[in-house]
Amino acid sequence: MYTDASGFIEYVPGDAPLVIVAPHGGTLSPAGLPDRSCAGCTTVNDLNTQELARTLVEEFRQRTGARPHLIVNRLHRRKFDGNRDLAEATGGTATLNASWTWLHAAIDSAKAGVARRSTRGLVIDLHxxxxxxxxxxxxxxxxxxxxxxxxxxxxxxxAMSRSSVARLAADTRTVDDRGVTLLRGPRSLGALLAAEGIRSVPSPTDPAPLVGEEYFNGGYNTQRHGSLAGGSLDAIQIECHLTGVRDSEGNRAQFARALTTALRTYFTVHYGWTGPSS
Ligand SMILES: [Zn+2]
Known part of the structure; x- marks a missing residue:
């Protein structure tokens, strides 16, 4: 496990073709750091998402024998936002510039590790x-x-060429799933989660948010670290509801099991990865 010099950002390298980023689940709130005061900045944390990320890493490791890379922003969002460009992430606190740079260097390092070992893989930005x-x-x-x-x-x-899975939409091993089918077809992540009892949008049953329904479609990390501009890794932002998913340790464990089951199929079907030896 590594941290930046301040101890605000943590990177636990892994050996799976999966990178998990938890940018909004930090708990540290050092008095010496000013609160972010940028206009329109969101400073509310995504409750329990750091814990959920750690549970997911452990579940995936136990089930597949390969450990996902994990990058955690330990700072509370009122101090630092791990899913924004530099100015908005730090709110202008220059002493955090190095942490921001380190955060993205850690994700880049994880991605390079995946590319070396497995060629292709996925970044999940967990919210x-x-x-x-x-x-x-x-x-x-x-x-x-x-x-x-x-x-x-x-x-x-x-549309898929403007998505964070642009490359996978072109080269998934399952030829029938190439293109838009990857979004809400029978082997989309939404469909595989539905098979585990987890409702998602987009998916076959919820192909899109209806007019007026709130929906997060990805942020800075999904843009920067997916395959929008090429590269070896795709990215999907997963925004979790609270109840039954991340509100208790038991529910986090149950959700991590369901998500891991879905991801194992996703990796097999789309990346041709079935475990450490493949
Ligand atoms: Zn978030």
Whole structure:
């Protein structure tokens, strides 16, 4: 386990083709650091998402024999936001510039490790939302209005090339799933989660948020660390509802089991990865 010089950012290297980032679950709130005061800045944490990330890493390791890379922002969001550009992340506190740089260098290092060992892989930026509908929001950088279009319209408009899974949409091992099918087709992450009893959008049953429904479609990390601009790793932002998913240790463990089951299939079907020896 490594941390930056201040101890605010943590990186636990792994050997799985999976990188998990927990940018909004920090608890440290040093008195010497000013609160972020940027206009419009969100300073509310995503409750228990650091714990959820650690549980997910452990579950995935036990089930597959390979440990996901883990990057944790330990600072409370009122001090530092691990899913924003430099200015908004630090709120102008220059002493945090090095932590921001280290955070993204750690993710880059994890991605390089995946690329060396497994060639292809996935970054999950793990969050929690407080929207009224109890479902996961899977963010691929495509907005709610765009998702409401038909698959044919999305395909005709080249939507997947503007997504955080642009590369996987072109090269998934399951040829039938290439393109828009990767979003809400039978082997999309939303479909695999539904098979485990977890409702998600987009998915076959919830292909898009309806007009007026709140939806997070991905943020800074999903843009920067996915395959929008190429590279070896795709990215999906997973925004979790609270109740039954991250509100208690037992529910976090249960959700981690379900998500791991879905991810194992996802890695097999789309990346051709079935375990440490493959
Ligand atoms: Zn968040």
């Amino acid at each position: 929690g939302h407080a929207h009224p509908i109890a479902r996961l929001e899977l963010g691929y950088l495509l907005g709610d209005a765009e998702l409401r279009a038909t698959d044919a319209t999305l395909a005709a408009g080249g």
